[in-house]
Amino acid sequence: MHIGFLGLGNMGGPMARNLLKAGHQVTAFDLSKPALAGLVEAGAREAASVGAVAGAGVDVVITMLPAAAHVKAVYLGEDGLLAHLPAGVLLIDSSTIDPLSARDVAKAAAAHGNPMLDAPVSGGTVGAAAGTLTFMIGGAAEDFQRAQPILAAMGKNVVHCGASGNGQVAKVANNMLLGISMIGVAEAMSLGVALGMDAKVLAGIINTSSGRCWASEVNNPFPGVLENAPASRGYSGGFGTDLMLKDLGLASEAARQVRQPVILGALAQQLYQAFSLQGHGGLDFSSIIKLYAQEPEA
Numbered sequence: 001m002h003i004g005f006l007g008l009g010n011m012g013g014p015m016a017r018n019l020l021k022a023g024h025q026v027t028a029f030d031l032s033k034p035a036l037a038g039l040v041e042a043g044a045r046e047a048a049s050v051g052a053v054a055g056a057g058v059d060v061v062i063t064m065l066p067a068a069a070h071v072k073a074v075y076l077g078e079d080g081l082l083a084h085l086p087a088g089v090l091l092i093d094s095s096t097i098d099p100l101s102a103r104d105v106a107k108a109a110a111a112h113g114n115p116m117l118d119a120p121v122s123g124g125t126v127g128a129a130a131g132t133l134t135f136m137i138g139g140a141a142e143d144f145q146r147a148q149p150i151l152a153a154m155g156k157n158v159v160h161c162g163a164s165g166n167g168q169v170a171k172v173a174n175n176m177l178l179g180i181s182m183i184g185v186a187e188a189m190s191l192g193v194a195l196g197m198d199a200k201v202l203a204g205i206i207n208t209s210s211g212r213c214w215a216s217e218v219n220n221p222f223p224g225v226l227e228n229a230p231a232s233r234g235y236s237g238g239f240g241t242d243l244m245l246k247d248l249g250l251a252s253e254a255a256r257q258v259r260q261p262v263i264l265g266a267l268a269q270q271l272y273q274a275f276s277l278q279g280h281g282g283l284d285f286s287s288i289i290k291l292y293a294q295e296p297e298a
């Protein structure tokens, strides 16, 4: 299969490499010359612009861009994909953006004769490199079937979530819950330790009781509880606070558009925002527990 790939950053670069490894032909473009050169070295063909990818005779185009503004520019812009693509080419956007923007772009693509899927991922850069991402797909069932073998080269779980935009709905709902539950675990762990409990013993109780969740069990925010969690290496690696902040912003914006209250989601967003402003945006989001740190006694 001949695949066009746009957006070769932390996620898109390794994803496109896995397509090459699976034997696909890839024609790629990125505004970053080093990112593009890296993929060309791995066997991809270089395109000189977004329009050049669209005109390269590709069967499918995959995009992995930072945010909705980039997605709209790449698909709908003057030199964008829709201005150059022949009808019938399948479009797959794996960027994390708000569901309504995803639906708007898919509608414009359909009017041009191009089926489109929203296909955001979870699994981070580690999953992107290992080819073990989870894809959450919104769009028509027959387009999902067409995309499945391609996405299988980059991911382990490829799930059809329903109509256009529903992949992004699944992604924002899950990540909003994750952002909230991490703060809950940070608060409970901090309270328990302040009241004299050993952090590991408390985590063990929570993880065999009703408070158990991914944030307590796999990514516990208290240092020393889990050897391999970011908390035990100064909150380096993992999922950055600013990326969590972006996803909570998407959830709040999507909620506003349908007038659905997200009371805890909005509060969580504000807490991560204040924390990011204090200079912690690059740390794993579990470092939000620092908000609860006690001053050492004088």
Ligand code: NAD
Pocket: 006, 007, 008, 009, 010, 011, 012, 029, 030, 031, 032, 035, 050, 064, 065, 066, 067, 070, 073, 074, 094, 095, 096, 097, 121, 122, 123, 124, 125, 239, 243, 246
């Ligand atoms: P990134 O910033 O590393 O990469 C984005 C790439 O897009 C860059 O190389 C940039 O040059 C390129 N780009 C921007 N505008 C372009 C244009 N007009 N034409 C061509 N290329 C263009 O971002 P990332 O970490 O790879 O994330 C990509 C998406 O995946 C985001 O929506 C993010 O929220 C989502 N995501 C990221 C992670 C993660 O852990 N990094 C996990 C899940 C989902």
